Amino acid sequence: MSRTEFGIVIRREAFKRAGKKCEAVGADYGLEPGARCNGDLSAGFDFDHIIADSIGGEATLENCACVCKRCHAIKTRTVDTPRAAKTKRQAERAGGPRKPSSFRKPAPGTRYEQGPFGLRAIKDDVR
Numbered sequence: 549m550s551r552t553e554f555g556i557v558i559r560r561e562a563f564k565r566a567g568k569k570c571e572a573v574g575a576d577y578g579l580e581p582g583a584r585c586n587g588d589l590s591a592g593f594d595f596d597h598i599i600a601d602s603i604g605g606e607a608t609l610e611n612c613a614c615v616c617k618r619c620h621a622i623k624t625r626t627v628d629t630p631r632a633a634k635t636k637r638q639a640e641r642a643g644g645p646r647k648p649s650s651f652r653k654p655a656p657g658t659r660y661e662q663g664p665f666g667l668r669a670i671k672d673d674v675r
């Protein structure tokens with residue numbers, strides 16, 4: 549899945565909405581449930597996908613939070629990355645693409661000879 553970044557219009561609107569204060573809210577950012585960080589954004593900020601793009605969160609203004617670096621780092625480390633890994637595992641378990649086996653079945657009629665690492669197939673199509 550490709551990453552969906554916020555466009556310039558959404559980023560501008562989110563920044564305006566934030567009012568120079570961090571928009572992070574709740575436990576995902578290491579805050580009390582329902583509490584807003586309100587940290588000063590002048591020290592640097594990021595645009596966070598509230599629902600991570602890796603699990604289907606869209607690059608919309610509703611899913612965009614203008615957050616301070618600290619909040620973004622906390623959420624990425626404690627929420628987004630583990631959740632993305634879990635989603636990936638679940639998708640794989642549900643019958644997603646499987647890693648092909650490294651064992652290649654020899655063609656019918658293949659003959660073998662003793663090689664340095666055990667039996668090896670004789671390629672008689674090489675003439």
Ligand SMILES: [Zn+2]
Pocket residue numbers: 570571572585586587615616617618619620
């Ligand atoms: Zn913050």
